[in-house]
Amino acid sequence: MGAALPRKELFDIPEGVIYLDGNSLGVLPKGAVARATEVIRDEWGGQLIKAWNTAGWMALPAGVGDTIAGLIGAPAGAVATGDTLSIKVYQALAASLRMRPDRRVILSDNGNFPSDLYMAEGLINTIDKGYVLRTPAPVDVLDAITDEVAVVMLTQVDYRTGRMHNVQEVTQAAHAAGAVMIWDLAHSAGAVPVDMTASHAEFAVGCTYKYLNGGPGAPAFIYARPDIILDLQPALSGWLGHAAPFAMEQAYRPAMSTERLRVGTPSIVQLSILQEALKVWEGVDMADLRAASIRLSETFIAEVEARCASLTLASPRDPAMRGSQVSFAFENGYPAMQALIERGVIGDFRAPDIMRFGFTPLYLDQAEIVRAAEIIEDVISNEVWRDPKYHMRSRVT
Numbered sequence: 001m002g003a004a005l006p007r008k009e010l011f012d013i014p015e016g017v018i019y020l021d022g023n024s025l026g027v028l029p030k031g032a033v034a035r036a037t038e039v040i041r042d043e044w045g046g047q048l049i050k051a052w053n054t055a056g057w058m059a060l061p062a063g064v065g066d067t068i069a070g071l072i073g074a075p076a077g078a079v080a081t082g083d084t085l086s087i088k089v090y091q092a093l094a095a096s097l098r099m100r101p102d103r104r105v106i107l108s109d110n111g112n113f114p115s116d117l118y119m120a121e122g123l124i125n126t127i128d129k130g131y132v133l134r135t136p137a138p139v140d141v142l143d144a145i146t147d148e149v150a151v152v153m154l155t156q157v158d159y160r161t162g163r164m165h166n167v168q169e170v171t172q173a174a175h176a177a178g179a180v181m182i183w184d185l186a187h188s189a190g191a192v193p194v195d196m197t198a199s200h201a202e203f204a205v206g207c208t209y210k211y212l213n214g215g216p217g218a219p220a221f222i223y224a225r226p227d228i229i230l231d232l233q234p235a236l237s238g239w240l241g242h243a244a245p246f247a248m249e250q251a252y253r254p255a256m257s258t259e260r261l262r263v264g265t266p267s268i269v270q271l272s273i274l275q276e277a278l279k280v281w282e283g284v285d286m287a288d289l290r291a292a293s294i295r296l297s298e299t300f301i302a303e304v305e306a307r308c309a310s311l312t313l314a315s316p317r318d319p320a321m322r323g324s325q326v327s328f329a330f331e332n333g334y335p336a337m338q339a340l341i342e343r344g345v346i347g348d349f350r351a352p353d354i355m356r357f358g359f360t361p362l363y364l365d366q367a368e369i370v371r372a373a374e375i376i377e378d379v380i381s382n383e384v385w386r387d388p389k390y391h392m393r394s395r396v397t
């Protein structure tokens with residue numbers, strides 16, 4: 001048995017808020033403020049440039065990578081941290097294409113997060129060698145894996161619907177067709193059990209500000225299967241991925257480890273916060289977390305469907321097919337979500353009509369889920385969302 005859930009006492013959550021958006025931006029772990037203050041005041045302020053050595057700044061990206069490795073079923077040393085997820089997608093894609101020089105197809109799906117697809121487009125245009133991006137519907141991906149495909153790049157959990165790909169099945173199909181496999185774990189890490197080693201996929205990437213609570217702009221991560229790392233050719237050949245950054249050599253020579261997937265100077269303050277944030281996972285059994293997540297989401301679906309006939313479930317009904325989020329389609333989803341947020345139930349809206357709710361068993365309990373459903377019922381059945389003030393679109397939805 002792992003640690004009991006939830007572990008609310010480890011987080012600072014505002015009074016009166018039922019936070020169903022930890023899949024987009026996780027909450028503040030209690031230790032984060034003290035850690036950030038210490039890094040800024042004592043390490044940066046007090047030790048200045050010496051802190052790269054004296055405070056262990058240079059080793060921080062790899063140390064945090066090892067902790068993340070433990071959460072995604074990867075061995076220590078197989079995960080590099082830094083930059084943002086979009087950058088890590090680009091690195092993994094570029095390296096994959098170099099591994100299959102005779103093939104020209106990048107296969108993803110039309111439910112993937114736009115940035116992953118945009119990065120693929122940008123890479124295709126930069127290389128300018130006739131590469132194409134194919135994006136069938138998620139259910140059609142398996143059939144689209146042909147021997148033209150160089151790389152299959154998928155986000156395991158669909159950001160809009162929560163639909164989950166079967167990692168094992170898709171990876172096996174990709175490998176059977178001779179393609180490289182990249183998994184984006186943005187909505188998986190800290191949300192569902194992940195076993196990268198068992199999957200045998202070449203790459204995984206993810207961000208740390210969602211279920212891992214690293215804070216806005218927290219560094220991303222990239223996993224490369226240990227047996228391919230030394231053959232991997234980094235497209236973003238920055239100095240901190242060099243074998244000897246401080247030798248200041250004229251030519252690039254990649255580090256003989258996952259460090260070759262680093263690019264430039266790490267964001268030390270954010271990394272330190274992330275290191276602190278990851279402590280909340282100590283003792284948590286991912287199978288327990290998954291079971292709790294399913295209980296929360298099943299309660300939520302039952303309660304909302306019983307109360308709000310005009311909301312249509314947009315997530316798979318089978319919990320085994322769903323990540324740790326539930327979405328409902330509703331024509332007036334945008335103003336309805338604004339009304340909910342004003343009433344303390346924070347989820348988010350994804351165009352065109354999706355009201356999205358994330359479930360984070362580390363800091364949510366069943367009573368909050370029932371309370372959230374009551375508030376949703378009030379907003380929907382009393383048409384509270386009709387108030388014009390809820391219709392003004394903010395920059396971030």
Ligand SMILES: *Cc1c(COP(=O)(O)O)cnc(C)c1O
Pocket residue numbers: 084085086087112113115116155159184186187207220
């Ligand atoms: C959240 C998310 C991103 C965001 O990328 P950033 O570079 O961190 O802004 C990218 N891809 C997926 C699948 C996501 O869910």
